[in-house]
Structures are given as structure tokens and as C-alpha cells.
Amino acid sequence: MKFDVSKVAELIAGDTQADRVVPPTGYTASLTLFSAAAMAFLAVFTVALSMATGRLADRWGSELAQSSTIRISAPEGQMQAQTAAALRVLDTTSGVASARALDEAEQRALLEPWFGPDLPVETLPIPQLIEVIEDGDGFDAEGLRLRLAAEVPGAVLDDHTRWRRPLVDAASRLRTLGLVSLILIAGTTAAMITLAANAALAANTQVISVLRLVGAQDSYIARAFVRRFTLRALFGAAVGVLLGGLAVFLLPAAQEEGGFLTGLGFHGWQWIWLIVIPPLAAAVSFVATRTAARKTLKDLS
Numbered sequence: 001m002k003f004d005v006s007k008v009a010e011l012i013a014g015d016t017q018a019d020r021v022v023p024p025t026g027y028t029a030s031l032t033l034f035s036a037a038a039m040a041f042l043a044v045f046t047v048a049l050s051m052a053t054g055r056l057a058d059r060w061g062s063e064l065a066q067s068s069t070i071r072i073s074a075p076e077g078q079m080q081a082q083t084a085a086a087l088r089v090l091d092t093t094s095g096v097a098s099a100r101a102l103d104e105a106e107q108r109a110l111l112e113p114w115f116g117p118d119l120p121v122e123t124l125p126i127p128q129l130i131e132v133i134e135d136g137d138g139f140d141a142e143g144l145r146l147r148l149a150a151e152v153p154g155a156v157l158d159d160h161t162r163w164r165r166p167l168v169d170a171a172s173r174l175r176t177l178g179l180v181s182l183i184l185i186a187g188t189t190a191a192m193i194t195l196a197a198n199a200a201l202a203a204n205t206q207v208i209s210v211l212r213l214v215g216a217q218d219s220y221i222a223r224a225f226v227r228r229f230t231l232r233a234l235f236g237a238a239v240g241v242l243l244g245g246l247a248v249f250l251l252p253a254a255q256e257e258g259g260f261l262t263g264l265g266f267h268g269w270q271w272i273w274l275i276v277i278p279p280l281a282a283a284v285s286f287v288a289t290r291t292a293a294r295k296t297l298k299d300l301s
Contacts, residue, residue, distance in 0.1 A: 035192035036236030044244030050178030070130040074154035095139030190288040222293035233285030237278040
């Protein structure tokens, strides 16, 4: 379908005589403005939540994808020997960029969120952890497990596969949920604007009859309703986006201590999505009002 700039300009400029058909104020105007603003406000948070979830899953997935952990459980007298043996195996393993045993302070920091800062790590039979960083190609996990089983009986390799897969699945499902939510928001907006347009048309049946008597076409009358309600939706959505964007901007910045909730928001170019929402709301209003106006005018014929 060819894009006609003149029709868009005509829609924006409007017709002073035709605009009198649509009441400029009243509950229909308030309903249109409020529903568009509320739905746009919710859309901002839906998009922000989806993007924050995607960023978090990508960050966690990339970090886990390039690292693995070896857990060594051995009697106290054998722990150092088995740790040294595991490090020797890793030094000769293709695909391992670096490997190091975590010290007592690092292991305490890992356990602190669950057991508190006063956990006596030195008196507990806690396994020794070895952090393994992979190079670009990675290593053969099954081959490494076989070597460790032969040379370091107390070593267990965790390549984080079981952690990455749920993250990817969760991110995919949350993105889908965000898309479904946006569709529901658009549908709700269309329903509310349709109700408002039908109410305005029903309230102006006498004016419509007079316009028909003087020769006005239904397309002329419908255009007045479409323009008025489309601009109302555009303005209301712009207000909702402004308030939603301000609320997202005022949320705490991403912090390690705060986890997921402090990372909710837009980064860089993602703020462009806020500019897209009002025109989309106006497009939904355009289609809904046009459909409602044509149906109602046809029923009034």
C-alpha cells in the first residue's frame, strides 16, 4: 500500500467544520486520554522489564559460559595434594586459559549471603573450589572429567551447563510474556477507545443526521472522529510515556548487592523505545476508531 503524505497531513490538520461533530470535552475525551496514558505507562514498564531480563540473562550466561568450577572433597591431610594434582591436570588441558584455587576469604565471601559473615570456614569441611577460565574454543568437559577421575578421585567438574540452560529458557519465556503483555495492552487500549468512540457517535446522532441531509458523506464524518480520537490517544500516550520514563529513570542503578531489581531500566539506545510507544498508540486508536465509526455509521443508515 502506497504511503500518502497528503492524507496524513490532512488527518493532522483536520477540518474545522467536521471537528464540531466530535465533542472536544466530556467523559469520552477523558476516557480516551486516561486509557491511552495508563496503557502507555504500563507499556514502558513492560518493555523495561523485558530488556532488563534479557540483559541479566545475557550477562550471567556469558559469564558462566566462559568459566567452570572444580570442587574437591578430600580428607584434611589430602586436600592440598589433590588440589595441586588438579591444577597440574588443568595446566596440561587444551582449552583452559587459566585455573586457580580460591582462598579462604573468597570461599567465605561465596557462602556469606547464605550463612552470614561469621561463618567459621576454617573449622568446616568445605570443599576446595578451583576456578577454571576457558579460552575461546573451550575444553572437552567429558575428557577432563575422565582425567580428573583417574588422577584426582575427590574432584568434581561443574561446567555450569545446568545453570546456563534455565537462564536462557527463562529469558526467552519472559521476553515472550512481555510481547504478550504488550499485545494485551494494545488490545485493551483499542477496546477502551472503541467504547469512547461509540459513545461519542451515539451522543451525536442528531448532528450526524443533519450533516447527511446537507450532503456530508460518511467518510467525511468518520474522518472527524478518527482524527480527534487519534490525536487524543497520541497526546495521552505521550503523557503516559513521559511519566513512565521518569519513573524508570528514578529507579536505583544496577548494583551487585541489589541484584535484578536495581537493573530495571533502559540503557543507551534502548530509550528510543519510548519514542515508539505514542505513535503505536495513535495507530491503534486510528484503526479502532475508524472501524467503530464505519460500523456505527452503517448501522445508523
